[in-house]
Amino acid sequence: MYDYAIRFEQDDSAPGVAVFCRDLPELNSFGDDREHAIREALDAIETTLSLYVDARKPIPEATAPEEGEHVVHLPAVTVAKIALWNEMMKRGMRKSDLCKLLGIAQTQGDRLVDFLHNTKMEALEQALAALDTKLSVRTYYGNQMVKLRYIANTERGRVLVIAGDADPKALPRQYEWLQEPPCRIEDTVDDFEVGARYAMWNVEEAVNSIQSRGYFSFWLETTSGPRSVSR
Numbered sequence: 195m196y197d198y199a200i201r202f203e204q205d206d207s208a209p210g211v212a213v214f215c216r217d218l219p220e221l222n223s224f225g226d227d228r229e230h231a232i233r234e235a236l237d238a239i240e241t242t243l244s245l246y247v248d249a250r251k252p253i254p255e256a257t258a259p260e261e262g263e264h265v266v267h268l269p270a271v272t273v274a275k276i277a278l279w280n281e282m283m284k285r286g287m288r289k290s291d292l293c294k295l296l297g298i299a300q301t302q303g304d305r306l307v308d309f310l311h312n313t314k315m316e317a318l319e320q321a322l323a324a325l326d327t328k329l330s331v332r333t334y335y336g337n338q339m340v341k342l343r344y345i346a347n348t349e350r351g352r353v354l355v356i357a358g359d360a361d362p363k364a365l366p367r368q369y370e371w372l373q374e375p376p377c378r379i380e381d382t383v384d385d386f387e388v389g390a391r392y393a394m395w396n397v398e399e400a401v402n403s404i405q406s407r408g409y410f411s412f413w414l415e416t417t418s419g420p421r422s423v424s425r
Contacts, residue, residue, distance in 0.1 A: 196276050197267050199259035200235050202228055217256050218242045235266050240309040243276065247307055252283040272309060274318040274329050279307045281325045295324050 200221075203212045211231045213223035223238035225231025246253045253276050259265050268276075282292060293303035305311045306321050322329055 195255050196253075196273050197265050198239055198256045199263040199265050200232075201260075201263045202231060213238060215239070215242075216260075217254050220245050232264060232266075235264075236268070239266060239268065240272060243272070243309045247279060247309070250283070252280050270329075271313060271315055271318065274315060274322065275307055275309060275313065277327060277329055278318060278321055278325070281322070281327050282307070285325070292321065296321060 198215050198217050200213050200215045200223075203214065204210070205212075209226070211225045211228055213221070213225065213231050213235055215221040218239065221238055221242040223231065223234050225234050243253055282288075289303045289307065290300065292306065293300050296303065302317075305313050306318060319329065
């Protein structure tokens, strides 16, 4: 939701790499080379987010990256501050209103939405809870995919969830479970029986369950071909 994509521009007439962000047009950063620019990008993003707070503007969500862009994953504390600030904007709240609600000093309230100041996650969780907002933190495995394999027959279907590094060719008698209970496969994360009529509802339930286990990207294979369900 707030993993912003940045692009790099380089002028042959000058050294260094300039950094820009479509979702945060106010961002303007620079690096000696691409690697240095990426290291500097997080500070640049957090500085840009502070501009939205100063201007009392909601912080935009990130859009899908385009070809050639690099995605910057923000720390959980930064994401919590974004969630808190946007909820305040939705309610028309000022920092002073938040301080009164939480019963804290103005300086403490200021720090809760100060992207240039360190804040404890516990304090942010308490502030979000006071606004009836919850923050879900999930571990991401950048090189790990989860495959949701759904193949339905006329009576019953089954969603088989397989770790992405598993070799489908190595799965013993991999299609036999269409007619019989599935083989016990060590690479299987979980499986879900589904009724053919309500198959997609059950797939959605399976996706949510897999997300809760820390996986974040999957694809669905059906009898009509693959379909992305990445989140």
